[in-house]
Amino acid sequence: MSLYEYRHTASPQEAADWTPRQQLLTDLRAVGGRAYPRVTGMFREISWLFFELLLPFLSTSAFVFVYRALQAPPEYVGFVVLGGAMTAFWLNVIWMMASQLWWEKSQGNLELYFAAPMSIMSVLFGMALGGMVMSSTRAVIVLVIATLIYRVQFAVDQGPLLVIVFLLTLAALYGLGMMLASLFLMWGREAFHLTQMLTEPVYFVSGLNFPVVRLGLLGALALATLPLAVGLDAMRQLAFVGAAFPIGTPPPAVEALILVVMTVVFLGAARWMLRTLERMARREGRLSVRWQ
């Protein structure tokens, strides 16, 4: 039987009383439905190939040339390339996850999301999945091209752990994005400015182009709170084994555990915040108030 096929019920309450299977399937469809425009959008307008692939590669190259101008050891070039690839995910998280619910509110879609018979978390999961596809494309291309052009030598010791750390970094990053989505919605117009403030300052404290341990206490704080900082540090330790750079951060396995904790905390917080926000928004009637 189709999920949405008519079935005779005695009352509206009975009709609204969905089975767990119906709820799950609807939520899964919502995930797919929300991811769809992000993936399809990649093929609808090809300007992103130039602006999201070529230009970020050139931007990453600028930092490679800074190290070359300073005659830095070659592994530092590798750091920059890895950091440049990971920025794709961070930019996606702050621009297309954290700010997204606020955009949707401005465009008049948010009230439709809340009125639809699905969990709003599935909308966020869908956005995250679609965003990951977009960002992974950019990250892989920047990584591959830059590695080939600048002859980056990776020295990978524990491949499976590297893959696990990468996936955990994505999970924690997008979990943070889901959490920020509620906060940004609450902060309103301020969110747009916060989006910008979360770019370079986060790159700096995360040690995007240099080992984060160099920042001392600030670096330690970043490792405890920012998935980008922990993930990058763990990936560098695993991808450039034996490289001459300052050590002092926890080993990759410990950083993987930190990422697990971050993922759980961020996802839990995102769920709680969404529920709280929905309750507040319904009570105060602000779901459809735009541009504030």
Place this chain on the structure above:
Amino acid sequence: MTVSVDPIDLAGLGSPAWGGFDSARTRGRGVRGLWQSFRTAAHLGWQMEANWTDPLLFFIYSVAKPLSAALILVVMLDIVSGGADPAYRAFVVVGTALWSLVLAGIAGLAWSILDDRERYRMLKYLYVSPSDFLVMLLGRGVARLAVGAMGAVITIVVGIAVLGVPFEPAVVDWPLLVLILGLGLWVIVAVGLLLAAVCLQTRQESWSYPEAAAGALLLVSGVVFPLAVLPTPLQAIGLVTPLTWWMEGVRHAAFAEGPSSIGGPGSLWLDLTGSAAPEAWTIVLALLATGVLVTLGAIGAFRASERRAKDRGLLDRTTGS
């Protein structure tokens, strides 16, 4: 948000004293009308940029981005060279500070298009208003440029006060500095116009395009390293980019003893001219020449984009993903 309107202007909206139709109004009021459009758009842009929060938070927001960009490079320098060369430190701090101005200027115009079309859905109304669309857009962009300028100045001050950037006011060539800064602002607006032309055609996700374009220009403009480090073809591209000459001009005027971003050992400039670094008059002429080319290209691109947007109904399009 409220925009104050001069009562005299409101009085001018009434019928002429003789009660008929004043056809001159349909032709606009020439330079005075353009100036009024620009002024109103700049005021509106500033209100939109600055009225969302308290001044302290606004200040932090304006400064955090450029300062962090400078700190990233300072730490990179320190890690590799121990920060031994203060001249090179000045090079990167000044470069990143000025670049925040470039970024703000480029993004200002492009984001005005996206703001008004995608978020506020006002672009079509603004377009059909009696104001000149281009002038209005420039006015909106000026507000973000002002925020960027504030960030750039504070980053340089922090660089001098905290990061050890050597600065001697007595040796600064102030007239050259003022001239170069003025020409630079004009070039930044021209590049911003080019990006606005692109964003008129693209979808909502083009919020990140100005930043991506600025990131790419960073490579060839001698912002954080001398052009001599680059392969020769990229150096050649850098030499025809007005922002390269702007950077060199500011450094030449304010930090004459520091390294040149254009010349130096191994540079294409040295090969072509035989001189270690360009003279002041060469910098001004090159900035003027390349700036004129970029401006003409930007205006042409914007007008073409505007025509295409009208043809295809892009002025009231909203997108999303």
